[in-house]
Amino acid sequence: MTDFLSLQRSIPLTKSIAIRKTWRRSLQMVGTTEFAVAKHSDYTGAKIGMWLFLFTELLLFGGMFVLYSVYRYKYAHDFHIAAYELNQLMGAINTVILLTSSLTMALSIAALQRANRKLSNIFLIITIVLGVLFLVNKYFEWSAKIEHGIYPNSPLLARSFNNGETLFFGLYYAMTGLHGLHVVIGIGILTFMLYFINRQPTTQFAIEPAQVDELRGSQLKIEDRQGRKLWDGATIGNSVRRISITFKHYATDETFDRTNITKLENSGLYWHLVDIIWIFLFPLFYLIT
Amino acid sequence: MAHDAAIATTHPVSFLEERGRFTGILSWIFSTDHKRIGILYLFSMLAMFLVGATFAFLMRLELIAPGKTIIEPQTYNSFFTLHGVIMIFLFIIPSIPAAFGNFFLPIQIGAKDVAFPRLNLLSWWLYISGAALAIYSLVSGAAPADTGWTFYAPYSIRTGTNVSLTVFAAFVLGFSSILTGVNFITTIHRMRAPGMGWFKMPLFQWALYATGWIQIIATPIVGITLLLVIFERAFGIGVFDPTKGGDPILYQHLFWIYSHPAVYIMILPGMGVISEMIPVFARRTIFGYKFIAFSSLAIAFFGSLVWGHHMFVSGQSYTADVVFSLLTFLVAIPSAIKVFNWVATLYKGSIELESPMLFSLAFIFLFSIGGLTGLMQGALAVNVHIHDTSFIVGHFHYVMFGGTGFAFFGALHYWFPKMFGKMYNRKLAKIAWGFMFVGFNTLYFPLLVIGWMGMPRRYYDYLPQFHTGHLISTIGSWILITGILLVLYNLGRALIKGEKAGQNPWGGATLEWQTSTPPPLENFEKIPEVNRDPYDFRGIAVQ
Ligand code: HEM
Numbered sequence: 109m110t111d112f113l114s115l116q117r118s119i120p121l122t123k124s125i126a127i128r129k130t131w132r133r134s135l136q137m138v139g140t141t142e143f144a145v146a147k148h149s150d151y152t153g154a155k156i157g158m159w160l161f162l163f164t165e166l167l168l169f170g171g172m173f174v175l176y177s178v179y180r181y182k183y184a185h186d187f188h189i190a191a192y193e194l195n196q197l198m199g200a201i202n203t204v205i206l207l208t209s210s211l212t213m214a215l216s217i218a219a220l221q222r223a224n225r226k227l228s229n230i231f232l233i234i235t236i237v238l239g240v241l242f243l244v245n246k247y248f249e250w251s252a253k254i255e256h257g258i259y260p261n262s263p264l265l266a267r268s269f270n271n272g273e274t275l276f277f278g279l280y281y282a283m284t285g286l287h288g289l290h291v292v293i294g295i296g297i298l299t300f301m302l303y304f305i306n307r308q309p310t311t312q313f314a315i316e317p318a319q320v321d322e323l324r325g326s327q328l329k330i331e332d333r334q335g336r337k338l339w340d341g342a343t344i345g346n347s348v349r350r351i352s353i354t355f356k357h358y359a360t361d362e363t364f365d366r367t368n369i370t371k372l373e374n375s376g377l378y379w380h381l382v383d384i385i386w387i388f389l390f391p392l393f394y395l396i397t
Numbered sequence: 398m399a400h401d402a403a404i405a406t407t408h409p410v411s412f413l414e415e416r417g418r419f420t421g422i423l424s425w426i427f428s429t430d431h432k433r434i435g436i437l438y439l440f441s442m443l444a445m446f447l448v449g450a451t452f453a454f455l456m457r458l459e460l461i462a463p464g465k466t467i468i469e470p471q472t473y474n475s476f477f478t479l480h481g482v483i484m485i486f487l488f489i490i491p492s493i494p495a496a497f498g499n500f501f502l503p504i505q506i507g508a509k510d511v512a513f514p515r516l517n518l519l520s521w522w523l524y525i526s527g528a529a530l531a532i533y534s535l536v537s538g539a540a541p542a543d544t545g546w547t548f549y550a551p552y553s554i555r556t557g558t559n560v561s562l563t564v565f566a567a568f569v570l571g572f573s574s575i576l577t578g579v580n581f582i583t584t585i586h587r588m589r590a591p592g593m594g595w596f597k598m599p600l601f602q603w604a605l606y607a608t609g610w611i612q613i614i615a616t617p618i619v620g621i622t623l624l625l626v627i628f629e630r631a632f633g634i635g636v637f638d639p640t641k642g643g644d645p646i647l648y649q650h651l652f653w654i655y656s657h658p659a660v661y662i663m664i665l666p667g668m669g670v671i672s673e674m675i676p677v678f679a680r681r682t683i684f685g686y687k688f689i690a691f692s693s694l695a696i697a698f699f700g701s702l703v704w705g706h707h708m709f710v711s712g713q714s715y716t717a718d719v720v721f722s723l724l725t726f727l728v729a730i731p732s733a734i735k736v737f738n739w740v741a742t743l744y745k746g747s748i749e750l751e752s753p754m755l756f757s758l759a760f761i762f763l764f765s766i767g768g769l770t771g772l773m774q775g776a777l778a779v780n781v782h783i784h785d786t787s788f789i790v791g792h793f794h795y796v797m798f799g800g801t802g803f804a805f806f807g808a809l810h811y812w813f814p815k816m817f818g819k820m821y822n823r824k825l826a827k828i829a830w831g832f833m834f835v836g837f838n839t840l841y842f843p844l845l846v847i848g849w850m851g852m853p854r855r856y857y858d859y860l861p862q863f864h865t866g867h868l869i870s871t872i873g874s875w876i877l878i879t880g881i882l883l884v885l886y887n888l889g890r891a892l893i894k895g896e897k898a899g900q901n902p903w904g905g906a907t908l909e910w911q912t913s914t915p916p917p918l919e920n921f922e923k924i925p926e927v928n929r930d931p932y933d934f935r936g937i938a939v940q
């Protein structure tokens with residue numbers, strides 16, 4: 109039986125951490141229990157949460173797709189005509205851009221899953237750049253339309269366009285606008301991920317209150333492999349309720365915080381969702397003429 | 398083993414005493430502990446409830462006699478709008494799930510917290526931001542919104558009042574509600590303690606689970622609808638504007654696709670707490686557990702398909718009218734199943750008339766009136782007669798206030814000792830309940846009557862033949878508000894100088910009563926193993 113409690117984790121640490129459990133009064137060593145301290149993270153839970161959220165996003169756009177279908181049905185001819193106003197080439201370029209970004213997003217995740225942080229970063233940055241390109245494109249597209257006097261409530265629309273066409277453009281601006289907002293949010297999320305993946309990771313061990321009771325009177329120490337004392341911590345007295353130990357590492361391919369993989373996967377799901385919505389918007393507005 | 402003994406006798410530190418990173422108010426508004434968040438919601442909601450009730454009180458005062466009494470017509474329009482918005486979006490929708498669901502969902506399934514604690518805190522922040530926006534929309538802009546809480550187009554896109562901001566507030570609140578739903582569903586799926594199978598869960602959990610699904614499925618639709626109203630007002634995109642070819646009826650569809658299911662977001666958690674309290678105070682295991690559990694899901698499902706019953710006179714097709722009317726009658730079945738099960742649970746029980754039980758009994762009575770008047774409205778011919786009359790106002794107050802509102806106050810009395818570790822004056826609680834119950838019926842029953850006679854809803858003035866009804870109703874509002882103030886006084890006093898509450902003052906069998914009062918930070922000293930049914934009272938003692 110070992111005389112210390114070791115906290116184990118998949119990431120190798122240079123120094124072994126031990127909490128030596130001693131009776132306060134007699135200072136005599138006693139046997140200890142091994143505590144398996146699991147880091148609090150539930151992969152499946154995180155995924156369920158994300159999918160539920162994506163579902164609500166789909167419904168959010170779903171409401172507008174309903175409007176689109178109703179008005180398309182009601183004003184089939186006007187929608188037909190109005191679609192000619194949109195620039196198919198611009199739309200196609202943007203579709204290619206977004207599809208490519210979905211690919212690089214997936215590659216970035218795959219790289220991180222294989223612990224290749226650098227490659228993952230590269231793909232992530234490409235994804236962000238593609239997102240920005242999409243927005244730039246959209247900006248030129250919108251401003252061209254606005255310059256031609258085609259925008260909600262514009263005098264031109266009121267004067268020389270039919271109701272159906274007006275609605276077409278109303279929906280066009282509302283739906284691509286909201287989609288664009290989602291791209292902006294997506295870019296924000298991916299930028300945060302870039303930071304998360306590369307920041308100094310920390311690992312935290314929490315010891316449950318029930319287990320803390322068993323540790324009362326012991327002392328927190330750090331020793332090296334030879335048993336030499338490197339650091340002496342406080343004694344775990346009666347007032348202590350919880351113990352948590354936090355380690356800071358350098359972010360290397362071995363030590364980066366692996367919960368980021370789940371986060372990146374979820375960000376990727378979001379990005380794909382934004383992509384899929386565009387896949388529907390593109391034909392509905394640009395192609396069905 | 399003197400040392401061990403010393404540990405065993407130390408009193409478990411409750412989440413209220415636990416010291417985190419911050420102290421004072423910061424230790425609350427930045428806490429990710431689901432219990433603290435639940436209490437944050439509770440207090441913010443009670444505050445909003447009081448604001449909403451104040452508007453209502455003033456409206457009732459205005460209606461005490463025909464003609465102008467205290468306020469201008471335009472002010473009246475703003476008052477019923479803000480009263481509606483506040484009561485619906487800021488009080489009744491979040492009420493039971495956000496306050497008691499947050500506090501007790503993890504505890505009742507033996508978990509330490511919800512699945513996403515930080516998201517949970519974000520939900521509360523969104524809630525508070527929405528509340529702040531709603532209040533701000535009152536005092537900023539040209540004039541407070543005057544559209545009614547339904548924001549019907551095309552009026553809502555034309556009126557010069559501050560509709561955009563109010564609508565945006567509702568949008569933010571919807572977002573908060575969605576995040577809570579995501580959190581709760583994930584928690585129930587992933588974090589049940591060992592042994593806590595789906596059918597070992599307290600029925601409150603089933604109600605929260607069904608509610609979570611409605612929140613997720615329905616809320617985004619109203620979210621986008623409200624956004625479109627803002628787009629209409631700001632840019633004039635035309636989708637709801639008849640002059641541009643848009644169709645206002647579509648607005649009504651999209652609005653009610655959410656807002657009818659939303660009434661089940663309001664009522665299901667109420668039914669959930671009633672299912673908790675009835676067995677405890679009848680000291681009998683619940684009758685028909687699975688029926689109640691599945692009827693929650695059935696209500697959630699059928700409730701999503703009946704929205705058209707709000708539009709019988711709006712010009713939707715006759716076929717749609719008939720289908721929606723039929724479906725509306727179908728939703729009544731699972732609701733009635735619950736009522737029968739509660740009554741069957743009471744039968745031959747040894748009933749203790751503590752205040753939570755009184756609220757539960759009132760719930761059954763008032764909800765039955767609300768439900769039956771709802772059925773009357775579901776019948777096509779009757780609906781044409783009573784559409785937009787104060788019969789409707791009576792009906793939905795019976796359901797929302799008499800149902801969910803009373804369940805909320807019942808839950809408050811039931812769980813207060815556990816949440817704060819203090820016991821209130823039980824006798825005063827019963828008296829306050831009496832005021833609320835009598836006041837409630839005096840206030841709303843006359844509305845059913847004069848509505849049937851033809852008194853329109855949302856009207857500032859009325860014909861003399863409705864005077865008696867309005868007078869009685871206004872007197873009822875005074876009695877009701879006295880009851881509410883008594884409740885708040887009693888609980889407030891208990892917070893400050895109530896006696897200490899025991900671990901299990903009512904003899905409940907669900908997990909929250911097996912942990913200390915108030916619960917420790919991580920809810921249990923040790924994650925419990927569940928091996929008994931939630932309503933098995935054998936061997937449970939009042940402590
Ligand atoms: C505190 C006691 C309450 C009183 C005295 C009261 C009174 C009123 C009055 C006088 C109206 C206006 C009726 C009209 O002019 O058509 C009204 C409308 C309304 N009340 Fe209440 N109410 C109370 C509590 C509640 C509660 C707890 C809820 C929600 C759960 C609620 C929800 C509503 C809604 C949704 C409307 C409709 C607003 C609209 O027409 O847009 N009320 N109430």
Ligand SMILES: [Cu+2]
Pocket residue numbers: 656657660703704706707
């Ligand atoms: Cu309805």
